[in-house]
Structure formats: structure tokens, C-alpha cells
Amino acid sequence: MNFPCIYHVYSIRKIMFLVIVACLPGIFAKYYFFGIGTLIQIFFSIFISLVLEIIILKIRSKNIKNYLQDTSVVLTSVLFGVSIPPLLPWWMTSIGLFFAIVVAKHLYGGIGQNIFNPAMVGYAVLLISFPVYMNNWNERDFSLSFFNDFKKSAYIIFFKNDITTVSSSYLNIIPDAFTTATPLNNFKIKSHLKDDFFLKENIIKNKEVSIQTSWKCINISFFLGGIFLLFTKIICWRIPISFLSSLGMLSIITYFYSKELFMSPQVHFFSGGTMICAFFIATDPVTAACNNVGKIVFGIIIGFLVWIIRNYSDYPDAIAFSVLFANMTVPLVDYYTKSSGYGRNNI
Amino acid sequence: MIGCKIICWITKIKTVLIAIQEDNIQSISKIQHLIKNKSLFKICIIKKKYPAGSSKVLVKSLTGKEVPHGKHSIDIGYLIFNVATIFSIKRAIINGKPLTERVVTLMSDKNLLSGNFWVRIGTPIKYFLTSNKLKQSFIASVYLGGPFMGKKINNLNHSILKKTNSIFITHKKEKNESISEKTCIRCGYCSYVCPVNLLPQQLYWYIKNKNHVQTKKHYVLDCIECKACEKVCPSYIPLVKYFIQEKNILKNITLENNRKKMSLIRFKTREQRLFNEKRMIHENNDTFLMKKKDKKINNITKTVLKKTLQDAIERMKSKQ
Numbered sequence: 001m002n003f004p005c006i007y008h009v010y011s012i013r014k015i016m017f018l019v020i021v022a023c024l025p026g027i028f029a030k031y032y033f034f035g036i037g038t039l040i041q042i043f044f045s046i047f048i049s050l051v052l053e054i055i056i057l058k059i060r061s062k063n064i065k066n067y068l069q070d071t072s073v074v075l076t077s078v079l080f081g082v083s084i085p086p087l088l089p090w091w092m093t094s095i096g097l098f099f100a101i102v103v104a105k106h107l108y109g110g111i112g113q114n115i116f117n118p119a120m121v122g123y124a125v126l127l128i129s130f131p132v133y134m135n136n137w138n139e140r141d142f143s144l145s146f147f148n149d150f151k152k153s154a155y156i157i158f159f160k161n162d163i164t165t166v167s168s169s170y171l172n173i174i175p176d177a178f179t180t181a182t183p184l185n186n187f188k189i190k191s192h193l194k195d196d197f198f199l200k201e202n203i204i205k206n207k208e209v210s211i212q213t214s215w216k217c218i219n220i221s222f223f224l225g226g227i228f229l230l231f232t233k234i235i236c237w238r239i240p241i242s243f244l245s246s247l248g249m250l251s252i253i254t255y256f257y258s259k260e261l262f263m264s265p266q267v268h269f270f271s272g273g274t275m276i277c278a279f280f281i282a283t284d285p286v287t288a289a290c291n292n293v294g295k296i297v298f299g300i301i302i303g304f305l306v307w308i309i310r311n312y313s314d315y316p317d318a319i320a321f322s323v324l325f326a327n328m329t330v331p332l333v334d335y336y337t338k339s340s341g342y343g344r345n346n347i
Numbered sequence: 348m349i350g351c352k353i354i355c356w357i358t359k360i361k362t363v364l365i366a367i368q369e370d371n372i373q374s375i376s377k378i379q380h381l382i383k384n385k386s387l388f389k390i391c392i393i394k395k396k397y398p399a400g401s402s403k404v405l406v407k408s409l410t411g412k413e414v415p416h417g418k419h420s421i422d423i424g425y426l427i428f429n430v431a432t433i434f435s436i437k438r439a440i441i442n443g444k445p446l447t448e449r450v451v452t453l454m455s456d457k458n459l460l461s462g463n464f465w466v467r468i469g470t471p472i473k474y475f476l477t478s479n480k481l482k483q484s485f486i487a488s489v490y491l492g493g494p495f496m497g498k499k500i501n502n503l504n505h506s507i508l509k510k511t512n513s514i515f516i517t518h519k520k521e522k523n524e525s526i527s528e529k530t531c532i533r534c535g536y537c538s539y540v541c542p543v544n545l546l547p548q549q550l551y552w553y554i555k556n557k558n559h560v561q562t563k564k565h566y567v568l569d570c571i572e573c574k575a576c577e578k579v580c581p582s583y584i585p586l587v588k589y590f591i592q593e594k595n596i597l598k599n600i601t602l603e604n605n606r607k608k609m610s611l612i613r614f615k616t617r618e619q620r621l622f623n624e625k626r627m628i629h630e631n632n633d634t635f636l637m638k639k640k641d642k643k644i645n646n647i648t649k650t651v652l653k654k655t656l657q658d659a660i661e662r663m664k665s666k667q
Binding site: 009010011012014015066070072110111112113236285286288290291334338339340341342343344 | 403407413414415416527529530531532533534535536538543544545546548549564565566569579581582583
């Protein structure tokens with residue numbers, strides 16, 4: 001059955017390892033712009049996810065060695081750690097990981113049998129339960145040295161978790177508000193407060209430029225990692241291209257309709273988590289559609305939902321919810337889009 | 348060449364396509380030299396991709412048409428022959444020799460002895476290996492067929508038949524014996540590789556759930572068992588084993604359904620026969636016929652009643 005001279009090209013371990021390697025430029029960019037909190041979060045989440053996995057496998061009485069050999073837990077924890085803000089308290093990340101690994105993965109049957117993307121389930125739980133903390137994207141203070149930065153962020157993450165200390169220690173300009181610092185959040189604020197627009201506009205402008213470049217660089221680095229994955233043929237090209245094209249088409253059409261009500265396609269593509277979603281989260285093989293036409297439909301659904309939620313709801317970044325909704329529709333899409341087979345007169 | 352001409356004379360075929368792989372440049376040049384002035388033959392060059400040699404895939408790649416399900420390629424109008432059969436036809440008709448020997452290719456994973464040999468049909472494989480100076484102690488296992496679709500032989504006294512194309516030898520012990528089957532991660536690599544446009548991933552999940560209706564809808568019966576999907580699977584799942592089992596189960600299900608239909612038909616004819624016998628017996632009796640007559644009378648009264656009612660309604664309408 002299996003011949004030694006003809007080796008399998010990819011095993012599960014290799015696939016996960018290559019995906020993590022493709023994540024590295026994005027992680028580095030995030031560390032550069034948001035401080036060492038990101039790295040602390042990632043290592044901490046890897047540690048906690050391994051602990052949780054071992055505990056739940058023992059409860060389910062499965063062979064630990066076989067199930068830890070495919071290192072899929074590490075990948076979910078890395079993706080989770082990359083998507084959460086860098087100064088989240090440690091008990092929040094552990095709650096999120098508990099929901100991601102125990103509830104969304106093992107209680108649905110283990111690897112290969114889960115319907116929902118586990119990293120996104122954990123992110124959505126945290127986003128709904130702790131909205132203030134999750135919108136707290138603090139910039140890196142470049143004046144601090146490496147060691148001081150490490151000390152400060154570790155202190156915030158592990159010991160003192162109040163929101164006031166977090167905001168005031170980094171931003172010395174205004175003690176209240178304005179820790180919400182992504183361009184998507186700024187768009188939300190503009191669309192909701194139309195009266196105090198001009199007062200805060202100047203302050204927004206100074207911050208906005210620096211924030212946009214940071215998010216731009218992060219998204220570009222994830223894009224490069226995604227292209228690496230496409231060339232090694234680990235992920236299918238249909239999902240990212242259909243997602244990006246549907247989002248781009250909708251944003252281009254509506255942007256030319258009215259520039260004030262809608263965001264430009266550049267903002268859509270290069271802010272928030274679009275690139276990481278397109279290449280790493282939506283292409284998760286367990287939860288995406290399986291045949292070619294189904295994959296295109298899946299990408300279109302995600303793009304459409306992302307556009308709607310970003311424009312017409314209160315949440316600034318909509319990746320988690322749209323991915324979860326699309327995961328729900330996957331069995332139906334799979335049922336109705338079949339392959340044509342051979343010799344059946346199916347055109 | 349001459350064998351092809353013989354077949355063309357028998358079956359009145361107009362063109363002959365010779366399919367050769369990209370790699371064999373020498374053979375391509377030689378055949379081109381031979382074919383120069385004759386309009387009957389054409390050369391088609393095929394890419395070196397597995398499985399380019401199976402009949403269904405060949406027909407589609409050379410002509411663009413697909414063999415319909417349950418039929419052979421001759422129903423579209425194409426005949427496919429192996430080189431060995433044509434050569435033996437020529438030898439039988441022109442040289443007068445029966446089929447006593449054929450060409451067998453020997454492949455091994457260490458690039459030791461590999462090549463084409465003339466072998467007489469019926470030689471045991473032991474003799475064949477020892478005559479080519481391959482020590483039995485070094486050989487781990489022998490397979491009849493190629494590396495993908497070969498079947499393992501345990502007894503080395505097995506003889507070479509007229510249908511064995513090649514023999515494949517492995518020297519090392521298979522280290523993949525220790526690798527066990529893991530869970531499917533739904534990556535979809537198997538469906539990229541399938542030459543017949545199937546979805547092995549969906550078939551695997553439906554087989555695990557014993558959903559025989561859906562496996563039939565996803566065309567299990569079209570699988571050519573080339574094992575390309577198994578080679579690509581990152582979880583080392585033996586897919587073709589499941590498909591072969593599923594094909595047997597579907598066969599049994601169709602047999603049982605046919606039997607049920609036949610038994611239904613038999614039951615109905617038996618009932619009809621008994622009813623007719625009863626009628627013949629009771630033909631003279633009045634009771635049997637009376638029942639039938641009552642039915643007729645009832646029908647007649649019903650129609651008469653209807654007519655009177657309709658006339659009354661029309662009269663009422665005309666009055667108003």
C-alpha cells in the first residue's frame with residue numbers, strides 16, 4: 001500500500017509547521033508596532049493550549065502521543081494570539097483558549113470534526129464579553145528599551161489589569177478615551193458622532209496616520225506570508241481570491257457612490273484583519289467547503305458579510321462573526337455543489 | 348505497424364493514434380521515421396503524469412470525449428490496444444508463432460537492475476530473479492504491477508501470466524507499516540489529484556456513516572482505483588480499501604433490490620392466477636356473478652341519477 005520510494009509530500013505536521021512559518025513576518029511586524037506584548041501573548045497561549053489539550057485528552061481517554069503528533073493545537077493558539085490585542089490580561093486569554101479548544105474543538109468531536117473555526121470562536125467570546133479590553137490597541141512606545149518594555153507589558157498582563165492603568169501608562173495626551181485606535185474604529189466614531197466631528201478631527205489626524213501605517217505594514221506582511229503558502233500549494237487559491245475580489249468589488253462600487261458614507265477599498269484591504277483572514281483563517285481546511293465551486297461561494301459569502309458588518313453594525317472589525325456565519329452554511333453548500341464525475345453527461 | 352494494419356483491415360478503422368510519453372525521445376524519433384509517408388498513423392505525445400495510461404483517462408486526453416458510465420470505449424467508437432497484444436497478433440498471423448513469451452519490465456527502488464526482459468509465460472518468479480543475479484536475501488517484498496497499483500506476492504513460486512506487465516521489488520523493509528491511519532482533516536488534496544473528477548473526501552465521510560445513497564450519488568462506481576488520492580493524503584488514510592468495500596456493498600444492495608422486485612412480480616402474478624382459477628370454478632355459480640352484476644347495476648343507477656339531477660338544474664336555470 002505505501003511504498004518507501006514514493007514518499008508522501010505533506011504530513012499534517014509539515015502543513016501546520018509551514019503555516020506557522022508563513023505567519024512569522026506578520027508576527028514580527030506586529031511586534032515592531034505594538035510592543036513585546038504580542039510575543040508574550042503568543043507564548044503564553046501556546047503553553048496554556050498544550051496544558052488544556054493534555055487535560056481534555058486524558059478526560060476523553062485517548063492516546064496522548066498520537067493526538068499531539070499532529071501539532072494543530074499550536075497553530076490555533078498562534079492564530080488566536082496574533083488576533084487579540086497585545087495587553088490583554090492573562091485570565092482573559094485563558095478563557096478564550098478554553099472556549100476555543102475545549103468547547104469548539106473537542107466537544108464537537110476533535111480534530112477534523114468541528115464545524116466552527118476554534119480560534120474565531122474564542123475571539124468572538126472575548127469580543128462580546130469584554131468589549132472595552134478588546135478594543136484597546138496601544139501603540140508601542142519606542143523610547144523604552146527592550147527590557148523595560150518587557151517588564152512593563154508583563155506587569156500589565158499578569159498583575160495589574162485595570163483599564164485605567166493600561167491607558168494612562170502609554171498615552172500621555174488624553175487620559176480618557178482614545179485607546180480605540182484602529183482606522184476602522186475611527187470610521188465608526190465619525191459615522192456615529194457627526195456633531196463633535198471637527199473638535200476631535202485634528203487629534204484624530206495626528207494619530208491616524210501613524211496607526212494606518214502600522215496596520216498597513218502588518219497586513220502587507222501577512223499578505224506576503226499568504227503568497228508563500230499559495231506557491232507551496234498548501235492552501236487553495238480559490239478562497240482568498242474570491243473573498244478579496246468580492247470585498248473589493250462591493251467597496252469600490254459603494255465608495256464611488258458616496259465618499260462620506262463608505263470606506264475606500266484601501267481601508268478595507270489594509271486595516272484590521274482582512275489579510276490574515278483571507279489567507280490563514282478562512283482557508284482552515286476543516287471548516288471550509290470541500291469542492292471547487294463551493295469554495296468560491298464560501299469566499300463570496302465571507303466577503304459580503306464582512307462588508308455589511310463593517311458598514312452597518314456597531315462592531316468595528318467583523319472577521320470573526322462573518323467567518324462563523326459562513327462556517328454554518330458550509331454543509332448546505334457542500335450538498336448542492338457536487339463534482340461532475342466521469343461519463344455522466346453532466347455539463 | 349503491421350499488427351495495426353491487420354486490425355484496421357478487420358475493423359475498417361481510418362486513423363491510428365500512437366500515444367507515447369514525453370520522455371522517450373529515441374522511440375519517438377524512430378517511429379516518426381517509420382511513419383513518414385503514411386497517412387494512417389499519427390503520434391500523440393502525453394505528459395509524464397500518473398495515471399496517463401488507463402483507458403478512461405487516455406480517451407479523454409486524446410479525444411476530449413468521455414466514456415459513458417457502464418459502457419466501453421467502443422460505444423463511442425474508439426478501440427484501445429496495448430503494444431503487446433498488437434505485436435502478438437502480428438506474430439501469430441504472419442510468423443505463425445503462438446503466444447509463448449512477452450516483455451516484462453522490472454523496477455526496483457534502488458536503481459539496481461531495471462529494464463525490459465523477454466520472459467516466457469509460466470516461469471516462476473524465483474527463477475526469473477535468480478537468473479538476473481538478484482539475491483533473495485536482499486529482497487524484502489515483490490509486487491506484481493507498478494508501484495502504485497501493485498499486489499503483493501507472498502509465494503515466490505507464483506508464475507508470470509500473460510497479463511503481468513511489470514514486477515516491482517523493494518529492498519528496505521517498509522517503514523510506513525508503523526504509520527497508522529489518522530483523522531481526515533478535510534484538506535482536499537485528494538480531489539485535486541483524482542483523474543476522474545471524484546471527491547474522495549466526501550466519499551470517505553459518507554462511508555464512515557454508512558450512507559449508501561449518497562455514495563452512489565457521488566459516483567463511487569466510477570473510481571478506477573489508481574491510488575493517487577492515497578499517496579497525497581497527509582493523514583495516511585487507505586482510501587481505496589474503503590472504496591472497494593463500498594463497491595461490493597453497493598453491488599449486494601442492487602442484487603437484493605432486484606430480487607425484491609422479482610419476488611414482488613412473482614407474488615402479483617400468483618395472486619392473479621389464483622383469482623382467475625377462482626373465477627373459473629365459480630363460473631357456473633350465480634353468487635359470484637351476482638356480485639359483479641350488483642356492481643354494474645349500482646353504476647347504472649348512479650349515472651341515471653346524475654342525469655336527472657342535471658336536467659332539473661338546467662330547468663331551474665332556464666326558468667330564472
